[in-house]
Amino acid sequence: MPLPKAELHLHVEGTLEPELAFELAARNAVELPYADTDDLRKAYAFEDLQSFLNLYYELMAVLRTERDFEDLANAYLERAAAQGVRHAEIFFDPQAHIARGVPMGTVVEGLWRALGRSEDSHGVSTQLIMCFLRDESADSAMETLRAAEPYLDRIVGVGLDSAEVGHPPAKFREVYEAAAALGLRRVAHAGEEGPPEYITEALDVLGIERVDHGLRCMEDPALVERLVRERVPLTLCPLSNVRLRAVDVLAEHPLPAMLDAGLLCTVNSDDPAYFGGYVADNFHAVHDTLGLSTERMRELARNSFLASFLDHDEERRARYLAEVDAYEFTGN
Ligand SMILES: Nc1ncnc2[nH]cnc12
Numbered sequence: 417m418p419l420p421k422a423e424l425h426l427h428v429e430g431t432l433e434p435e436l437a438f439e440l441a442a443r444n445a446v447e448l449p450y451a452d453t454d455d456l457r458k459a460y461a462f463e464d465l466q467s468f469l470n471l472y473y474e475l476m477a478v479l480r481t482e483r484d485f486e487d488l489a490n491a492y493l494e495r496a497a498a499q500g501v502r503h504a505e506i507f508f509d510p511q512a513h514i515a516r517g518v519p520m521g522t523v524v525e526g527l528w529r530a531l532g533r534s535e536d537s538h539g540v541s542t543q544l545i546m547c548f549l550r551d552e553s554a555d556s557a558m559e560t561l562r563a564a565e566p567y568l569d570r571i572v573g574v575g576l577d578s579a580e581v582g583h584p585p586a587k588f589r590e591v592y593e594a595a596a597a598l599g600l601r602r603v604a605h606a607g608e609e610g611p612p613e614y615i616t617e618a619l620d621v622l623g624i625e626r627v628d629h630g631l632r633c634m635e636d637p638a639l640v641e642r643l644v645r646e647r648v649p650l651t652l653c654p655l656s657n658v659r660l661r662a663v664d665v666l667a668e669h670p671l672p673a674m675l676d677a678g679l680l681c682t683v684n685s686d687d688p689a690y691f692g693g694y695v696a697d698n699f700h701a702v703h704d705t706l707g708l709s710t711e712r713m714r715e716l717a718r719n720s721f722l723a724s725f726l727d728h729d730e731e732r733r734a735r736y737l738a739e740v741d742a743y744e745f746t747g748n
């Protein structure tokens with residue numbers, strides 16, 4: 417039995433496995449510029465975030481109907497359950513779909529067909545976080561927020577993703593203010609490829625409660641001190657960092673130093689279909705390669721529930737934490 421955990425940094429579109437991409441392409445008569453799944457997998461050699469994003473957006477062309485989004489989310493939830501995930505806070509990128517003529521309602525209703533029965537079918541509780549694409553305009557983000565208003569009972573918060581460098585958080589001040597006024601929780605990718613200043617800006621200007629990635633905070637000791645003092649969670653994605661070359665090799669990942677510094681770190685999979693592993697694979701990789709003790713692994717699992725947006729259901733959070741505390745490690 418895998419260690420119980422929450423997954424807090426997961427792009428549902430990044431769970432599109434090559435086999436499902438081809439199945440959906442056939443279903444929707446979409447032509448993919450790859451001969452087969454092996455040929456597609458050869459394209460998974462990324463140089464940086466942008467080279468990954470190019471493929472990530474290209475493959476989304478196969479997602480067209482509610483059923484497609486339902487199948488995508490169900491496939492993820494089934495895998496996540498097998499990896500010990502008890503709770504998942506799932507990102508989606510509506511602008512990337514709306515731009516292709518797929519309305520917000522199709523995306524949210526489709527995802528909800530899977531998420532709404534996930535507890536019964538997979539034993540995984542879920543929440544949805546709508547991300548804005550930071551390389552699109554602030555006006556486009558605001559329009560997207562307005563388009564989401566009929567679905568806010570299904571969306572717990574907003575996030576910010578896509579190409580980071582050159583798109584500082586402050587561009588989205590108004591849209592984050594509007595999101596807060598609607599009662600939405602706020603997170604943002606910061607410090608993945610971008611500088612530590614983007615992390616500070618996302619905290620101060622956007623009022624975020626969690627930092628997605630946040631890797632580069634380690635370049636700024638005063639920022640680390642602040643993140644520790646304010647108990648701001650970081651959603652780290654170690655295998656993603658290797659594949660997108662934010663770190664050279666996993667053995668050089670700063671996670672052990674971040675934990676030693678007292679940061680509230682969590683481990684997540686980001687875009688598992690593209691980066692060679694789901695969340696338990698990330699846990700195993702950091703355990704095996706970075707030599708983290710079982711107590712550190714338990715801390716990571718505890719952190720995932722402490723950092724989750726389960727504030728409306730503290731009883732559930734306590735139940736999940738008790739499961740982590742009772743977990744007996746066998747082998748690794
Ligand atoms: N790792 C990542 N960083 C920024 N945007 C993303 N969109 C999907 N995955 C992403």
Ligand SMILES: [Zn+2]
Nearest residue numbers: 427577605686
């Ligand atoms: Zn991400």
